[in-house]
Amino acid sequence: MTFIEEINRRRTFGIISHPDAGKTTLTEKLLLFGGAIQEAGAVKNNKIKKSATSDFMEIEKQRGISVATSVLAFDYKNYKINILDTPGHKDFAEDTFRTLTAVDSVIVVVDVAKGVEEQTEKLVEVCRMRNIPMIVFINKLDREGKDAFDLLDEIEQKLGLTVCPLSFPIGMGWEFKGIYNIWEKNINLFSGDSRKNIEDTVEISDLNSGEIDRLVGNKAADKLREELELVEGIYPEFDKEAYLKSELQPVFFGSALNNFGVRELLDCFVEIAPKPKPKYSEERLVEPQENKFTGFVFKIHANMDPNHRDRLAFIKIVSGKFERNTPYLHVRHNKKFKFSSPNAFFAEKKEIVDVSYPGDIVGLHDTGNFKIGDTLTEGEVIHYKGIPSFSPEHFRYINNADPMKAKQLYKGIDQLMDEGVAQLFTLELNGRKVIGTVGALQYEVIQYRLEHEYGAKCSYENLSVHKACWVEPEDEKNEEFKEFLRVKQRFLAKDKQDQLVFFADSPFSLQMTQQKYPSIKFHMTSEF
Numbered sequence: 369m370t371f372i373e374e375i376n377r378r379r380t381f382g383i384i385s386h387p388d389a390g391k392t393t394l395t396e397k398l399l400l401f402g403g404a405i406q407e408a409g410a411v412k413n414n415k416i417k418k419s420a421t422s423d424f425m426e427i428e429k430q431r432g433i434s435v436a437t438s439v440l441a442f443d444y445k446n447y448k449i450n451i452l453d454t455p456g457h458k459d460f461a462e463d464t465f466r467t468l469t470a471v472d473s474v475i476v477v478v479d480v481a482k483g484v485e486e487q488t489e490k491l492v493e494v495c496r497m498r499n500i501p502m503i504v505f506i507n508k509l510d511r512e513g514k515d516a517f518d519l520l521d522e523i524e525q526k527l528g529l530t531v532c533p534l535s536f537p538i539g540m541g542w543e544f545k546g547i548y549n550i551w552e553k554n555i556n557l558f559s560g561d562s563r564k565n566i567e568d569t570v571e572i573s574d575l576n577s578g579e580i581d582r583l584v585g586n587k588a589a590d591k592l593r594e595e596l597e598l599v600e601g602i603y604p605e606f607d608k609e610a611y612l613k614s615e616l617q618p619v620f621f622g623s624a625l626n627n628f629g630v631r632e633l634l635d636c637f638v639e640i641a642p643k644p645k646p647k648y649s650e651e652r653l654v655e656p657q658e659n660k661f662t663g664f665v666f667k668i669h670a671n672m673d674p675n676h677r678d679r680l681a682f683i684k685i686v687s688g689k690f691e692r693n694t695p696y697l698h699v700r701h702n703k704k705f706k707f708s709s710p711n712a713f714f715a716e717k718k719e720i721v722d723v724s725y726p727g728d729i730v731g732l733h734d735t736g737n738f739k740i741g742d743t744l745t746e747g748e749v750i751h752y753k754g755i756p757s758f759s760p761e762h763f764r765y766i767n768n769a770d771p772m773k774a775k776q777l778y779k780g781i782d783q784l785m786d787e788g789v790a791q792l793f794t795l796e797l798n799g800r801k802v803i804g805t806v807g808a809l810q811y812e813v814i815q816y817r818l819e820h821e822y823g824a825k826c827s828y829e830n831l832s833v834h835k836a837c838w839v840e841p842e843d844e845k846n847e848e849f850k851e852f853l854r855v856k857q858r859f860l861a862k863d864k865q866d867q868l869v870f871f872a873d874s875p876f877s878l879q880m881t882q883q884k885y886p887s888i889k890f891h892m893t894s895e896f
């Protein structure tokens with residue numbers, strides 16, 4: 369296969385949803401189609417196996433939350449599919465946001481009964497901002513849920529999407545008979561048998577023929593014809609360009625648990641979803657088909673192997689070929705590194721790979737050289753952008769609880785921040801360190817890891833902060849900004865990049881501050 373063919377056949381995407389909507393189940397069924405796993409339950413088993421080999425993963429196991437964002441790759445038809453798993457739990461939302469910088473498209477899973485939930489809203493908003501193409505999968509059709517049209521309305525309103533149903537359910541719950549596939553013009557009958565990998569489909573060339581009546585009964589057939597007419601009247605026709613620009617979102621219905629409607633989703637997905645896309649660096653736009661390798665770190669995974677305590681840095685390849693044992697430039701360190709055992713990830717295992725292509729993810733063993741957002745190249749100095757920090761939701765002072773271990777503590781904090789576990793701020797007034805996180809759970813993770821990986825002990829002290837806002841003055845020398853620095857000194861801190869941050873203790877105080885200093889901009893993310 370040529371280099372260009374290798375690029376064109378890759379589909380790198382993430383599945384996002386509110387917890388329990390069925391992301392894991394769907395992932396597993398997709399893997400079954402790829403022949404990447406043999407039986408149901410393999411994906412979950414995989415999670416448990418991992419936690420048994422890593423201290424840190426104990427936390428995950430105990431709490432039953434998938435902390436890790438793993439990569440699952442498999443071949444389907446002639447496509448190479450890379451699924452980047454994203455934690456649905458809100459405390460790990462930032463991890464998911466960063467993973468979204470490495471996907472070319474996403475599938476959004478919505479529970480037919482619960483409709484659009486909070487986490488889905490947040491994640492879809494990020495995808496919308498980044499113009500990531502999205503396909504919606506409405507799951508659990510074997511259960512009683514909301515009316516299909518009401519649900520499509522809800523998706524449009526709450527998620528701000530323009531939907532285009534490419535399949536439509538025939539009944540629901542007890543009455544669920546199957547799915548009419550608008551995209552392929554056929555009917556898939558629901559048997560409720562989850563062991564069936566490939567469903568029988570019946571081609572329907574003419575909706576008005578008696579064929580549908582024979583399959584699902586007169587009543588359901590008439591209702592379907594009516595509904596399809598409505599669908600045609602209300603929703604825009606599918607337009608691939610609009611989907612790729614994230615202006616239109618195809619919708620599929622199904623039941624992941626019953627492996628129903630999943631093949632339809634996958635077949636359409638591989639056909640329409642984008643191949644690896646060009647990416648902006650600060651210097652220029654980089655095309656995947658360029659000869660020279662470039663890539664960036666979007667995730668760092670803590671010691672999977674407790675005997676080695678090393679980390680795995682996940683690199684998304686943007687352009688060129690990544691080859692084993694080849695020296696690449698670590699742009700931030702201005703130093704060349706060679707990797708003798710880059711890992712690729714397959715459903716149940718990771719393997720050392722010699723060559724990887726744009727769209728692929730490789731895991732590099734790291735002893736502390738990488739941090740999130742780092743760029744690797746063949747020599748060119750470019751910096752990929754687009755891995756912002758978001759304002760944390762929780763803030764606590766961090767104190768050293770063992771004076772003999774100060775060095776270990778600072779090293780530990782430093783490395784954990786590079787991994788993106790949380791954000792560190794230093795107060796301007798007194799130099800005290802503040803840890804900001806998206807969820808309260810991270811404080812336990814940090815404490816646990818500092819102790820087990822670095823031999824350091826910390827304690828926390830509450831700090832009442834509503835949001836951390838990155839400060840952008842119109843002019844650093846103007847009187848207004850100088851006054852701001854003087855008056856608000858108690859509330860100012862620096863982040864790890866030395867950017868100025870304002871701690872607003874309430875929405876009200878933020879509003880007042882904005883009014884008082886109109887020439888200063890306050891941003892909720894570090895990238896502006």
Ligand code: GDP
Pocket residue numbers: 385386387388389390391392393394456507508509510511622623624625626
């Ligand atoms: P995640 O948290 O989004 O990864 O959700 P899971 O895949 O773990 O699914 C959550 C629960 O919903 C599990 O108990 C699944 O068995 C169940 N589930 C997933 N898909 C379906 C479905 O199509 N129908 C029904 N009835 N249950 C489902």
